[in-house]
Each structure stands twice: as C-alpha cells, then as structure tokens.
Amino acid sequence: MKDIFFEDKVTPVKGLIRRYKTRVLIELTLKCPVECEFCFRIGKKEEGRGTLTNEEIDRIVDYIEKNKEITEIILSGGEPLFVLDLLKYTLNKLKVLDQLKIFRIHTRAVVTAPLLVSEKFLKILSKKYKQIIYLSIHINTSKELNSKVELAIEKIRKTGVILYSQSVFLKGTNDSVEILKELFIRLIELGVRPYNIYQCNNIPGIEHFMVPLKKEIEIMTELRKDVSGLACPTLIVDAPGSADKIPVSLSFWETKLETFKDFEGKTKYTPGLV
Numbered sequence: 001m002k003d004i005f006f007e008d009k010v011t012p013v014k015g016l017i018r019r020y021k022t023r024v025l026i027e028l029t030l031k032c033p034v035e036c037e038f039c040f041r042i043g044k045k046e047e048g049r050g051t052l053t054n055e056e057i058d059r060i061v062d063y064i065e066k067n068k069e070i071t072e073i074i075l076s077g078g079e080p081l082f083v084l085d086l087l088k089y090t091l092n093k094l095k096v097l098d099q100l101k102i103f104r105i106h107t108r109a110v111v112t113a114p115l116l117v118s119e120k121f122l123k124i125l126s127k128k129y130k131q132i133i134y135l136s137i138h139i140n141t142s143k144e145l146n147s148k149v150e151l152a153i154e155k156i157r158k159t160g161v162i163l164y165s166q167s168v169f170l171k172g173t174n175d176s177v178e179i180l181k182e183l184f185i186r187l188i189e190l191g192v193r194p195y196n197i198y199q200c201n202n203i204p205g206i207e208h209f210m211v212p213l214k215k216e217i218e219i220m221t222e223l224r225k226d227v228s229g230l231a232c233p234t235l236i237v238d239a240p241g242s243a244d245k246i247p248v249s250l251s252f253w254e255t256k257l258e259t260f261k262d263f264e265g266k267t268k269y270t271p272g273l274v
C-alpha cells in the first residue's frame with residue numbers, strides 16, 4: 001500500500017507535498033502515539049520515513065521562498081504534536097516569509113492523546129506570528145469527546161488560534177445521523193467549526209470501513225435539515241487516481257452519482273464509492 005495518493009509525484013522536496021498552486025503540506029513526521037485502524041499513512045510508516053530533520057526543513061523553506069505563489073502551509077503528519085521542537089523550528093523559519101498568510105496544523109492528538117496539548121505546545125501557538133493559525137482536530141464520533149479532550153480544546157482556543165474539525169465516515173462507528181449530530185453540535189458549542197467529513201478511502205486493508213456514498217449523502221442531508229449550517233461540514237470524496245478533494249451535493253439536488261469531474265475537469269466514474 002505504498003504511495004496510494006501518488007504523493008511522490010507531487011513531492012518536489014522531501015517532506016513537502018504540493019498538489020495545489022497556493023498551498024502545500026509538510027509531513028513533519030510519520031510518528032504517531034496511536035495506530036488508527038483506518039490510517040491511510042500506514043504504507044508510508046512501514047517504509048520507516050520517520051521525522052524530518054532541521055536541515056530538511058531548511059530545504060523545504062528554501063523551496064517555498066522560491067515559489068512566491070505559495071501562501072498557505074499545512075503542517076501535518078503522522079502527529080505534529082509528537083515533534084514539538086521540530087514544529088517550533090518550522091514555524092519560526094516560515095513566519096518570516098512575507099508571502100505566507102495562513103498556517104494550518106492538522107492533529108488528532110487533541111482527541112487521542114490530550115496530554116500532548118502541553119504548556120510547551122500552547123506557548124508555541126501563543127507566539128506572535130504575522131500569519132493566522134488554524135488548527136484542525138481530526139475527530140470521528142461524539143464518543144471521542146470527554147472532559148480531558150474538551151479541556152484541551154478550551155486551552156487551545158484561549159491561545160487565539162482558529163479551530164475547525166475534520167472527520168472520516170467509518171462504517172459501524174459514525175454512519176448515523178444521531179452520532180454525527182451529537183458530535184457536530186458539541187463541537188460548535190466548544191468553538192470548533194466542523195469543516196469536512198470524508199468518505200473513507202477505498203484502499204486495501206481499510207475498505208471495510210467504507211460507507212456507501214448514497215448512505216453518507218442521506219445522513220448529511222438529514223443533518224442539514226435538522227441542525228445549524230454552522231454545524232454541517234462538507235461531505236468530500238478523494239477523486240480516485242488523483243486525491244483531489246471533491247465536494248458532494250446533498251439530496252436537495254437531483255444527481256445520478258455515476259460520474260463527477262476532478263479539479264482538472266477529467267470525468268471520473270464512481271463504482272466502488274456509491
């Protein structure tokens with residue numbers, strides 16, 4: 001299960017994934033305190049790619065500086081909270097680039113290991129940056145919320161960063177209106193804006209988690225009727241063969257769901273997704 005999203009083709013410098021003109025993702029580490037069964041990074045972890053060094057970050061920063069159209073950086077993993085010194089080093093190197101306007105940090109540790117939301121991490125977030133910091137929490141079900149997680153969210157919110165969430169539909173875990181309603185409503189009460197919910201990728205080893213797209217649309221349509229728009233994330237599928245993130249229409253629109261177009265306008269067929 002190596003390079004299922006063709007990331008090597010869009011990696012101009014080790015650790016940097018560039019699918020889009022203006023935003024890039026830096027995979028700080030592939031280390032993680034947990035092993036989610038549905039993790040699509042597992043192939044890369046098996047390759048033992050580990051953690052970037054400061055010198056590798058320097059090369060990434062050089063690349064970004066030479067490509068002035070890049071304005072947005074996503075710091076991801078693995079788990080970026082697992083490598084706080086590297087996170088701090090990276091932010092300090094990037095913050096002086098005037099072209100950069102947005103930093104995004106993608107983490108699941110707030111839910112899986114809330115103790116990693118340490119004073120050291122909060123201090124990193126609280127520093128003065130010219131850029132706005134957005135922090136995305138990966139959370140899939142209301143059962144992942146408890147007093148420790150909510151306290152961690154509150155501490156992050158007090159630093160002034162903007163919080164949003166990303167989720168993955170998982171068969172048998174959250175493919176229900178009630179579970180997602182409880183999750184998304186609680187998130188907005190906590191100051192976390194539900195942003196995207198993804199269809200689980202149809203790849204060997206985790207395909208049993210996939211929920212049929214029709215069912216996901218039904219669930220998200222019911223949710224949209226029932227709760228505030230603020231609490232309704234966008235349903236997204238990764239386009240097969242490109243990993244473009246394609247937003248899906250809800251049942252308010254009539255569509256046969258047989259094909260869709262990716263970001264380059266190429267028609268894609270949906271068997272396996274619906």
Ligand code: SF4
Pocket residue numbers: 032033034035036038039040041077078079108109112
């Ligand atoms: S937290 Fe993220 S990187 Fe870590 S195992 Fe889970 S899905 Fe994979």
